[in-house]
Structure formats: C-alpha cells, structure tokens
Amino acid sequence: MELRQLGRTGLHVSALGLGTMTWGRDTDEIDAAEQLREFVAAGGTLVDTAASYGDGDSESVLGEILRGAVDRRDVQICTKAGVRRSSSGTVVDASRAGLLDSLDASLTRLGTDHVDLFLVQCPDPSTPLVETVSALRHAVTSGRARYVGLSNHTAWQTARAATLLEASGDAELAAVEVEYSLLERGIEREVVPAADELGTGVLAWSPLGRGVLTGKYRHALPADSRGASPHLSGFVETYLDRASSGVVEAVATAADGLGRAPLEVALAWLLARDVASAIVGARTPAQLRASIAALDLELPAAVLHALDDVSAPTLGYPEAR
Template identity: 70%
Template sequence: MEERQLGRTGLRVSAIGLGTLTWARDTDEAEAAEQLRDFVDAGGTLVDTAASYADGGAEELIGSLLGTVVAREDVVLCTKGGVRRTARGGVVDASRGALLDSLDASLARLGTDHVDLFLVQSPDPRTPLAETAAALRHAVDSGRARYAGLSNHPGWQTARVATLLEADTPLAAVEVEYSLLQRGVEREVVPAATALGAGVLAWSPLGRGVLTGKYRRTVPADSRAASAHLAGFVAPYLGTPSAGVLDALLTAAEGLERTPLELALGWVLSRPGVASALVGARTAAQLRSALDADLDLPQAIGEALDEVSAPPVGYPESR
C-alpha cells in the first residue's frame, strides 16, 4: 500500500487508514483481530480511533491486539479526545484538563506510552482556542503524543490553532468528513490545511457507506442504516439529494468494470492535501474490498465526478 507524507511533517501514513468507530460495539474481538491483521499485512499503518468510540471500548480492544496480533511499532496510532461521557450523555470539552486527562486514559486503554497523533475531536465553544492549543503543545512536549491536530473544526479555527501552536509544534493534521457526497471542506478547511502544512485525513470517504451502492434499492438488514444507533448517521445521504452523484458513480464503475467503492476511494485520494482515507468497516470482508481496491482514477472519470458532485459555492469564496 502507498505511504504518504502527512502534510509537511515527517510522519508518513498509509493511503488507507483503518477506522474503528464500530469496534467493541458492532465489530467483536475476532473480527477486529482479523481486520487489523489483514490491514497490516496489506501495508496499512494508520489506525484511527477515539476515546468516545464505544465509550473507550474501541481503544481497549486495540490495546488488547497490539503485541499479540500486530506489533505496536507496525502501526501509526491516532486517537481523539475532547468528548467526555457524563450522565447526560456526551459533552464536548476541549479544556486543558479534559484533553490531558482524556489522553492519559486513552494511553492506559491502548497499553502504550504514546500515540503518534492526538486530535481534538470537536470544536468547543466554551473553551478558548489558546487553552486548547496549549494542551496540544503540552501533549507533544511531554511525549504523550508525537504530533497534534484537529478533527471537525472549521477553517478559521484550524488557522488560529496552527498560529497558536507555532513552528515548534506544527499542526500536523485535520481530520474531516470528505467524500463525493460531502465536499464542504473544500471551501475553507482544505485550503487552510494546505497553506498551513497540515495533512488531511478523510473520514467516511464512502459517504457513510452509501457510495458502495448497497442502499440503491433497499436497506440491507445487517447494514448501518438498519441499526438502531447508526441509522441516523446514514440517513442524511439516503434518497434524492445523493441520487445524482450515486447514479453517476455507478455508471462510471459499470463502464470501467470496477466497483463504486474503488472509484469513490480513488477520487478522495486524488484530492489535493489528502494523506489518507479512513475506512471504517464492520467486518473483515468489507475491509478487504477496500484493501484490494484499484485506486487509480482515470482523469476523465475524475473530472466527471468532480462536476456532478460539485458543492454549492457562494460569497466570499466565489463572486
């Protein structure tokens, strides 16, 4: 598998990253072990998780597999903090104490003394960005994390945190949803990341599963869209708003005798600044379809998909 440089840092990550949103919830230990083994055998390195995934269960599962299924040094570990569990549910908290406590708990669950990349999972309107940036700098300075970044933050916050971190602790990555069905990040986030030297990690590059074509006619009983806790996650991309893009993708895939998954992943990985596309498969068989994919995207097909999926752009990006 191709390795790519993460922005202007020295960190290199695999073009396909292993997402673990479903681990310890929909993906059990046996399936997770098979996924991780297949991923590393295929040349994959980047494993993406978060303290909030299965309330820490995903990190615990990863930790149990490191050193038994694969070696710790064979993977690039990325985790996220800033969303803590309370009696009222998840609460965004990117304060210094919350982030550092979250990171320490993540390290304990993962069974390691450091992660390669630590991200703030979500913007926190109650905490000054200077405090959040200071926590990221301390995470790196203390050795708990090798690099730091942001997830799901708008362009202006990305630029501000990068400025606050300054050259001694560069903003290494921004992790954002990016697919043929979600291109809003192209307006400000991706240009900001490119200008600042941060690499883009694209989560849900398959449009929350819709771009595989599995939902074209019905909702499979074993799919995310049929599950009680993930149906709302998939729902925004079902139906008329996505139909035109999906039809174009399926037509192109049929003409090339390729799968829609291959073209959708290839399109994301062809975008400027993208270092890795994070694939969160529920089963090992689903992951293998991505690992075995031909990701070479013909230029004409890429241009056609660009046109049909172009996001609306207005002032001030376009006048």
C-alpha cells in the same frame, strides 16, 4: 500500500487508514484482530480511534490486539479526545484538564506510552481555543503524543491553532481530520485551502459517504447495514436523499463502465485529491478487503471530471464571485 507525507511533517501515513468506530460494539475482537493483521500485511500503518468510540471500548480492543496479534511498532495510532458521556448525555470538553485526562486514559486502554497523532475531536464553544492548543502542546512536550491536530474544526479555527502552535516553537498542527467524500465536499471551500497554506495534512473520515457510496442503499435498506442499526441509522440517513442519489448513480455508472465496484471508484476519486489518508471504517474483514482492492485503481481523467461535476459543492461569496 503508498505512504503519504502528512502535511509538511516528517510523518508518513498509509493512503488508507483503518477506522475503528465499530470495534467493541459491532465488530468483536476476533474480527478486529483479523482486520488489523490484513491491514498491516497490505502495508497499512494508520489506525484511527477515539476515546468516545464505544466509551473507550474501541481503544481497549485495539490495545489487546497490540499486545498479541500485531506489533505496536507496525502501526501509527491516531486517537481523539474532547467528547465524553456523562449522566446528562454527551459532553464536549476540550479544556486542558479534559483533553489531558482523556489522553492519559486512552494510553492506559491502548497499552502504550504514546500515540502517534492526538486530535481534538470537535470544537468546544465553552473553552478558549488558546487553552485547547496549550493542551495539544503539552501532549507533545510531555511525550504523550508525537504529533497533534484537530478534527471537525472550521478553517479559521485551524489557522488560529496552527499560528498558536507555531509561535510556541514546540509543536505544529500536523493534521486536520474531516469528513470528505463525493457526498460531502464542503471542506474544499475553506478548510482544504487553509490546510494547504499551513502545511497541515488532511485525513478524510467517511470517504465512502457513511457507506452510501458503496451502492448498498440504492434499492433497499439492508437489514445488516449501518442504515438499519438503531445506533447508526441517523448517521447514514443524512445521505439517503435525492441529491445524494444522483451522485451514487453516477458512481455506479462509472463502476459498471470500468468493471469495478462503486466502492472502489468512490475511494479512487478521493485518493486522487489532496489528502494524506482516507480512513475507512470497515465493520467486517471482508469490507476492509474491498477497500484495499481499490488501491490499484486510477480513474481516467474523463471519469474524474464527470464525478467532479456531478458532486460539485455549492460556492458563494466570498469563496466564489
């Protein structure tokens, strides 16, 4: 598997990242271990998790696997903090104490003394960005994290955080992790240009449009799919609309013409963009194998252009005039 440089850092990550959002809930430890073994055997390195995934269960499962089935030295762990559950519901907390306490708990669950990449999961409107960035800087200087970044933040927040970290001289904004697929290209308006200018790597989550770009929802709602899951149906429903359907049909048409699966075409399109890694969240080992199979597909220019056109994001002032 190709290793790609993460922005202008010295870190190189696998073109496919392994997402673990379902681990400990929809994916048991046996299937998770099989996924990780096959991922590493295929040359994969980047494993993406978060303290909020299953209230820490995802990290706990990953930690158990790294104590036995897979060597910690063979993977790069990316974890996220800033979202937690409380008695009153989900809480966004990107304060210095919140982030560092969460990171310490993550390290305990993962059974390691550091993560390779530590991200703030989403913006916290109640915490000044300068405080959030100070926690990222401390994560690096204390040895808890090798690199740091943001997830689901705007371009101005990304630029401000990068500027603050650069001024400190101790750390840099290595990555932004954002949703990116043929069904969600909004980051191309400002986040991608900002990342390019700042030398920050882009990690794409949900590169298969939350599973919709596989084509599994074209004619029905499979009973064993995320779309039929009580805790993930709302996550998928976003792309079960008329606009998304046109893109899905274009992907299916391209796949038929190339003799490949829609999933492979969707991933190949994204991997041809300026991204360091596409993070695929496979629920089963078979789903992961299907994603790995896309790595040898290089789309013809005509197909790339056609998919670009059918999925083009709406631009307006000031991005386009």
